[in-house]
Amino acid sequence: MVYINDFSEVGRDDVPTAGGKGAGLGELVRAGLPVPPGFLLNTAAYELFVRDNQLAGPIQDYAALPSSAVTRDYEEASARIRGLFAGGVMPEAIAAELRDAYRALATGTGTGTGSEGAAEATVAVRSSATAEDLASASFAGQQDTYLNVHGADALMEAVVNCWASLWTSRAMAYRAREGIRPDEVRLAVVVQQMVAADAAGVMFTANPATGRRDQIVIGAAWGLGESVVSGAVSTDDIVVEAGTGKVASRRTADKAVMTTYADRGTREEPVFAARRHQPVLDDAAAAALATYGARISRHFGSPQDIEWARADGEFFILQSRPITALPEPAGETPRDWSVPYPKGLYFRASIVEQLPDPLSPLFADLIDGSVSRSLNALLDEAFGKSSLRKGDLGLPAVNGYAYYYYRTTALWRLVGKTPAAVRALIRGEAHMGIQGWRDYSHPRYVAVVESWSEKPVADLTGEELLEGISALLDAGTVYYTAVQSIIPVATSSELAFQKFYDRLVRQDGDPPAETFLLGYDSEPIRAEKALFDLAGWSRGVPGLATAILGMPTGSLADAQLSGTAPAGMDPGLWREWEHRFQLHLDRFGHTVYNLDFINPVPADDPAPLIDTLKFYLRGQGNDPHRRQELAAARREESTAGILARLHPVRRAAFARLLRWAQGPAPIREDALADVGLGWPLMRRMLHELGRRLAAAGLITSPGDVFWLRHHEVSSAVEFGLAAAGSPAAITGAGQPVLAGAINERKLRWRGQRNATAPQMLPEIRWLQRSLAGMMPEGSQDQQGNTIKGVAASQGRVTAPARVLAGPEDFSRMQPGEVLVARITTPAWTPLFAMASAVVTDVGGPLSHGSIVAREYGIPAVLGTGVATRRIASGQQIEVDGGAGTVTIVKSVRD
16 A cells, blocks of 8 residues: 655545545646655545554544534544544554655655655655535634644654644534535645744735635745734735736735744744835736745635745745635725715615615615605604705715715704604604504505505516516505604603613612513514424424425425425425415515515525524524513512512602513514515516516626616617517627626626725714614724623623524524524514624614513623624634623624
8 A cells, every 4th residue: 555645646636545635736746747756645644544453443433523512522522533633543554655855855855755864855745635625614723733843753643643643623613614524524734844944924816805816925924834824923914916017016014923834833922123014926926925825826716715825036826725715706896985966965764774785776766765765754644744845855875885965954844744744643743653553554565565465476567577576665665654653652662661670670689671571573573483393394294294304405405496396305205395384485485684676585585594404404593482481480579579569659650661662672673673564576577577578688696686787777678678588689799788787787796795885974083973873783993802882682692603694594503503694584583593692783772682682581692883894703702791791702703
């Protein structure tokens, strides 16, 4: 058996024997890239060591951890397994080949030859796992590397340590999350001559921040590259245009320390003062290095993450692996927040809280007029028809982000009439408040949706589709405006009760005020209980729970939408499941994650709900029925105790304020949950319109309809290009006519999404400070490890964070993690069953997130303003829901 391979003997197809790193180095050598000389100890050597030392059984016993395993479990298993390797004996067959290859490397005579008295080589010994450097997951940093190793005995020790590092706690946990079984992994070892590097770093052949494939990004520091890879030192950052080699931008860091050789291993030492602010690479050197990057990217056929070193002016390539999770290309992040209309104020509040991302072009065009009409109608009824003038208010977009706009003169006119409007709100006039929602707004919205639901979408003309989309959006906007009138009623009643209770009633040992408002039914809670009940029913059908858990979520979601059983699942079981799950979607599938209609709702992307149902099927989570019963019992018991001890006058006031507070809270949640009632039908209409425009050659795929401007859609309809069954009529330069414009808009939108939209425009400091308490998002200038927000639900938890951008990330949520998001709407409620706490950028003590968090009994800190940008998934954080703080305890481990 041969245990040693030359790099030139392995390539990308040899990952099972060479591991990811070894296979990548072999490809680099074959492509003629400057790779330091070395050799590979293949996975057969690992297998022989494990077999001869009888480690296979014990390894599997220790590594077979349950899905509920926590960090400590992995650490204990790792310590036991690594102890097995430390006590093992190196088989002589491996040792002999290893000594020969090491001597040959020292003399430069090639693998397998060399003289007994040759000088010792100084080498780097790197782990190369079979589950590593993959296109889907890099597994970077999960195994160990040993630098500046010299001597055959030290090499043998480093090899065994590398083998053992296949079982670090972080590597085991990482593989478990990626679904790779312990018996599926092996480890090869790369041995390379150390480069006496004066500079080193990393290079990405696509911009990892923006996703742009036409830019190469280089990080460079003095000394060896290990400190760059580990993040221990600051680097110069250089962006090079891939096509021309021109340096597009650079940032020269203060490089206080660098990594150098020690007698054994490496050490950090200060950088000479004259070099701390000196660029590591000039433009010519950066261009030369970028040329290597472009060659490597072309060779592998995908963007690469490359480690490099420079010695005596010559570059060496130490490693190359695919860039994982590379974002789609994005435009520049906007920095100019000039407003389109002067003489007014712009706020990201109210409906804007449901629009955390830049708006899609078609939605932006339609929503501005829709909101203006609905607000004008409501305010005319509340304040009188003479109160508003054309252009007084609207919902324009600034850098893609929606803002409520109020002309300054209009604000002053409305302020003077506020008392009359408040009285109208309390009385439920102008279709406002709870009575207005129940008697007018909700029935009217339902009627509009039902009237359009009676018309088969495929039979509608292009004009009718546009009319239906506008009618449904207008109905939803009018409805949302009415819902917003419920919120001040709920807010004022709860605050009034809380202040009265805290100041005049509460004694030591009494529960917090929110205890008296919990345990009531609302639409999000009913949706959760229905999903929990569906899981319970599924467990009662023989074989069904096992079939669902064994089927990928994506396959189940696709099958649900197509109406056909997924491959590998019994059709009979599928029919039973599909019918009941569809009933759930019919009732609850319209809840929106984001009001922009480019975002799917559960009815047309049920995958997040299926993940939550699987969570319940595994027996995880609490019974929501029981949780609600306990909360209701605590509420009634606490109420009875307080009433029994109060003086009659104070008891009457307490009871009156309590009834007032208990009424609106669940109704508000019911109202918010139905905001998206028309969204499933509206999205079907949009996709039908998009299908026809794609058939006509205007756009590439139906989903591109969201990226059109309204005038483009209207023109297409006017010219008959959106008629049912219209043939492909327009083409241009081998691609759809509007493909180029759509790609530009997507690029710009992704760049805008990287921006942090100010809460108010213009950014007038004194006005921002005076209105800070009214804004739904906290200060964006927070520094340090402690982030402040609004104390929304009491309790304290320390757990790993999970930062989620939207429903596309829901499957990454693990039980016990802290849910961190821009905002949570009723559609996010299923995740609260998994979360140990909730943290958001936007929200307040009476927002949806705080109310639901209290129902679940988990801490919540909302309105931090910066949580999603300051916290990374995997970081250990402490959430104090009473103090309203989030503290970063520990950084993510590589």
